[in-house]
Amino acid sequence: MTPRRLTAAALLAAAALTLGACGSSSGSGTTTLAPTGGSNKTVVVHSRNGGFDPAAIYRAAAPGVVTIRSILPGGATSLLGGGGTQEAVGSGFVLSTDGEIATAAHVVTDAQSGGGGPIHEAKAVYIQFADRNQVAASIAGYDPQADVALLKVDPNGLQLRPLPLGNSAAVQTGEPVAAIGSPEGKEQSLSVGVVSATDRSIPSLTAFQIEGGIQTDASINPGNSGGPLLDAGGRVIGINEQIATRSGGNEGVGFAVPMDLVKRSLDQLRANGSVRYAYIGVTTQTLYPQLAGRLGLPVDAGALVTKVIQGGPADDAGLQAGTQQIEFQGLKATTGGDVIVAVDGHKIVGDTDLPQLIAQHQPGDTVTLEIIRDGHTQNVDVTLGERPQSGH
Template sequence: MKLYSRNQVIFYSLGTVLVVFLLLFGFGVISFSDTEQSHFVENVFPEAEILPTQMGPALGSPVYNASEYSEDELTNIHIYEKYNEAVVNITTEVVGYNWFLEPIPQEGSSGSGAIIDKRGFVLTNNHVVDKAYKVYITLADGSQYEGEVVGTDYENDLSVLQFKPEGKELVTIPFGTSENLKVGQKVIAIGNPFAFERTLTTGIVSGLGRPLKNDSGLVIRDMIQTDASINPGNSGGPLINTKGEMIGINTMIYTPSGGSVGVGFAIPVDTARRVVPDLMKYGKVQRGWIDIIPVQLFPSLVRYGKLPISKGILISRVISGGNGEEAGLQGGNPDQAVRSGNSVIYLGGDIITSINGEEIATLSDFYGALEATRPGDKVEVVVLRGKQLKKIQVMLSERPTN
């Protein structure tokens, strides 16, 4: 048996520890190198299927194997990845009252919106923010901002909001056009139905030119009908074509049950293109108007006044000094005043039957015919005066706000 001195024992012990340390460090280096090698392999073999464990703005676009998806699926994926962050969730607070009639804040409605300008402008439906005293806008990353209603168009159920992005780079959705839409064309809806944020549904344009009444009783014209699933919470979200352009603003559904049954409606984006600049600049839409007091004909009025027609707009009065008086329109006779409810109607005035060739039978028709006009535009008004039809050119004024 070989004996070792104390110094030799210490030397050999230190040597053993050093060898073990080097071996452990070596494994650590190999393990680290393997990690680096996996990234290297991912870059060298881009066709390899890589399934990301996380998705989100911080990681950029997720990696996927395009060969596993159909062309239609890839279109959906591409549009969602590119624009879902431009869709926001909108919640509101409204004023309610307790048992003592004291005003208290209450949770209001919720809906969707689309960021249309990097300065923080958001397009949504008016009914989403109507009567709200506070509006909150939540982005895709979960950050929430208090927004302001900068403009409202009740007639088309549209509102523009704004929040301060505080230096954040925002994703926006570009406006397309609704002029050349065809029934059967594919569309994509992104919104927040039932508070499930940034949900994508697909469908087709199933109808065009649908007139529908909004909550104010006014008719919104040329609505886009779609079978893309639209549910409560989708209101105000974008309807997008396969080019990634907004072609409509999802607004309402037809449903006997409260849920989607495949009949949804969107405001055409060409309407938004026309009114949004005014909403951003003036807070309202500057529309043309005829300075008269219009009254829609109704059966008892027609019978009492022995009127020759049953549909149209009676000019009860022309506003003194207004464009109607200047153009030669005639109001009713104060000696032929009749009362209807709380209103006094003057008979004997002109009855408007058409504006710019568009038949006018109701007040909705009258407002609708002037909806796309601006102050200073000239329109041709056809009136029945006595038993004769007359064509009168009227230069429009600005519609009063009330």
């Protein structure tokens, strides 16, 4: 994944993936959006005949989108390569009139996609608003697991325009979206597209994946990182984070961190300055009907346990990993271990179901797994641990 922040020195070209509220509508084509917090102003998006109106979305949302300049620590190597002090440019958006700003964690740290050692905060962070005011910001906290950061500015003398937060669980493939940010350092730029897919797994700043990612063809380029992805009503449904590219530029495959995950992260960052995630300690392979038939399993969906992390929660609960490998339809499958088919009664069908179900819990919670072992169904209780920043 390519980072969507921009350094003053150079852009990274990579042949891989790089890090680049409630609404109501009426027949008049007016959508009223109420951001969280009683002191915040209401934003109104007037759409043409109730349709997608990028100009109206831009007029309403752009005042709440900011450009972020980060001075990275000396001697550190950033996502975009190089060492020594660097200036990185990204985007963000206003959360509240109290001075809260949301952005991507890699905009204000030297974090590496997929992990890669200690993470260092920027030495200094500056926020430039649409009205040309520019002020220093502090980092209230960052979450490398979701690539989310919470910044704080002194609101005195500023006219802050919070953006309303949407519900990413309701996002559907094909719906129109708009991205606002500072691609290539060009502030307050608008691009539009559609949601190309949902429930994507995308790299985080740790060894784990961000689940439920939103894929879009809206143009996202270096400097867009941390900016909002907006639905037709002007609600933020994700934080723009990275693109899949071979050239280092946008090729129509961009990704955003889903807003429901962002809100969870922001809540904990406000309260604690950091975020904890539940951890089960397994590596799995997705089961599909034809593979299930080949393996003679009594189910056609689930997660084949291919590895159990020693000393982890699943290991403590006695889960068993497969030890044999077969080749089927040109792919290798690890067999002979447990098959997880449900978590607390919620069936596992897709690739992201198991990690998303675990992520809904807190460390210390106990979940009941329905598993298939040696052809028989049984339940296993697992007390979840806390996810590390490395490992599985």
